[in-house]
Amino acid sequence: MVILSAYNQLLIVMQNSALSNPEKSAVLSQQFRNRVDHLFKTIQDHGGGVDKAAAEFGGNRANWIDLSTGINPVPYPVGDISPDAWHALPDHAAQSGLLRAARAFWRVPEGAAILATPGASAPIAIAPRLAKARSVHIAAPTYNEHAAAFKAAGWRMTPHIAEAHAQVVVHPNNPDGRMFTSDDLQAPLRIIDESFCDVMPEASLMDQADVSGTLVLKSFGKFWGLAGVRLGFVIGDPLLIAQLDQMLGPWPVSGPALEIGARALTDPEWAAQTRIRLATDAARLDRLVQNAGAMPLGGTTLFRLFEVPDATEWQTRLARHHIWSRVFPYNPRWLRLGLPAPDQWDRVEGAFA
Numbered sequence: 375m376v377i378l379s380a381y382n383q384l385l386i387v388m389q390n391s392a393l394s395n396p397e398k399s400a401v402l403s404q405q406f407r408n409r410v411d412h413l414f415k416t417i418q419d420h421g422g423g424v425d426k427a428a429a430e431f432g433g434n435r436a437n438w439i440d441l442s443t444g445i446n447p448v449p450y451p452v453g454d455i456s457p458d459a460w461h462a463l464p465d466h467a468a469q470s471g472l473l474r475a476a477r478a479f480w481r482v483p484e485g486a487a488i489l490a491t492p493g494a495s496a497p498i499a500i501a502p503r504l505a506k507a508r509s510v511h512i513a514a515p516t517y518n519e520h521a522a523a524f525k526a527a528g529w530r531m532t533p534h535i536a537e538a539h540a541q542v543v544v545h546p547n548n549p550d551g552r553m554f555t556s557d558d559l560q561a562p563l564r565i566i567d568e569s570f571c572d573v574m575p576e577a578s579l580m581d582q583a584d585v586s587g588t589l590v591l592k593s594f595g596k597f598w599g600l601a602g603v604r605l606g607f608v609i610g611d612p613l614l615i616a617q618l619d620q621m622l623g624p625w626p627v628s629g630p631a632l633e634i635g636a637r638a639l640t641d642p643e644w645a646a647q648t649r650i651r652l653a654t655d656a657a658r659l660d661r662l663v664q665n666a667g668a669m670p671l672g673g674t675t676l677f678r679l680f681e682v683p684d685a686t687e688w689q690t691r692l693a694r695h696h697i698w699s700r701v702f703p704y705n706p707r708w709l710r711l712g713l714p715a716p717d718q719w720d721r722v723e724g725a726f727a
């Protein structure tokens with residue numbers, strides 16, 4: 375926290391001094407960024423971290439409000455789980471029931487295959503092993519597990535899509551909500567991470583899933599607010615899906631996850647109401663934070679991105695109210711906030727007052 379704060383202060387000073395001596399400042403700033411980016415390479419780009427924040431700022435961990443993730447704070451009501459789901463190894467019927475529900479929910483093209491996975495994280499980690507390591511284009515800045523996984527598998531990052539053998543788009547992007555179109559998909563292996571797309575199903579690129587070399591990732595953790603269930607899906611080129619299936623081995627998804635997933639994915643009514651509530655709450659959060667002096671930059675209705683004069687300072691201010699937020703090592707002015715749960719708004723509004 376202290377290091378991040380110092381780093382952000384320095385970046386801000388450099389950005390300001392760029393106004394007086396742009397050329398020299400640009401060189402200095404780039405050298406500085408390279409060094410510190412190297413330092414931050416090992417810091418994982420995740421939300422969470424409330425335990426550490428509570429240790430630093432005090433308070434009972436259970437009373438902290440965690441706005442550092444993009445998880446729906448009103449999760450799908452899972453209901454009762456059958457004793458068999460806990461007791462028995464998941465059978466074929468349970469697996470195919472979930473996949474049928476997923477196909478219908480996302481209107482998966484017939485020519486695409488589908489595999490249930492332990493979160494979107496599992497295919498993110500192993501997909502780079504589907505092809506010989508060459509060059510990959512990742513539309514950045516974005517969720518940095520993609521780059522970490524490709525680098526770990528020996529791939530080289532390229533800023534040039536035309537020379538890339540693989541590409542990743544996070545659609546809509548985390549953290550800025552940037553959207554992509556099918557024209558952006560150009561590499562032979564293309565990964566479309568739609569972990570946050572269920573708030574806007576009309577924007578999905580699922581119609582690309584039957585194009586050779588394409589994989590579409592879905593997360594059950596975000597929109598349904600059940601990150602702990604560890605359920606996700608990879609949908610796309612049958613040859614690639616068959617390899618991923620092999621890599622994951624038998625029973626990658628638990629019985630309770632299969633049951634909960636099948637239930638939620640056959641409940642379009644809950645999904646429709648949830649989209650409306652998330653949109654209302656996202657607009658409310660934008661107004662609140664904007665009134666406090668931040669500029670809304672976008673995001674999705676599961677998380678909002680703001681520009682502030684000094685993100686670490688804002689994070690600290692909120693942390694004193696035991697509210698945890700998200701800052702980014704690569705941009706000292708970006709603050710990302712997830713949505714408060716219905717009973718948390720008073721405290722969040724109080725913190726911004």
Ligand SMILES: Cc1ncc(COP(=O)(O)O)c(C=O)c1O
Binds near residue numbers: 493548569570
């Ligand atoms: C863009 C993106 N993809 C995937 C994941 C991981 O999702 P899951 O919890 O389903 O593994 C995250 C988690 O924050 C994310 O931001």
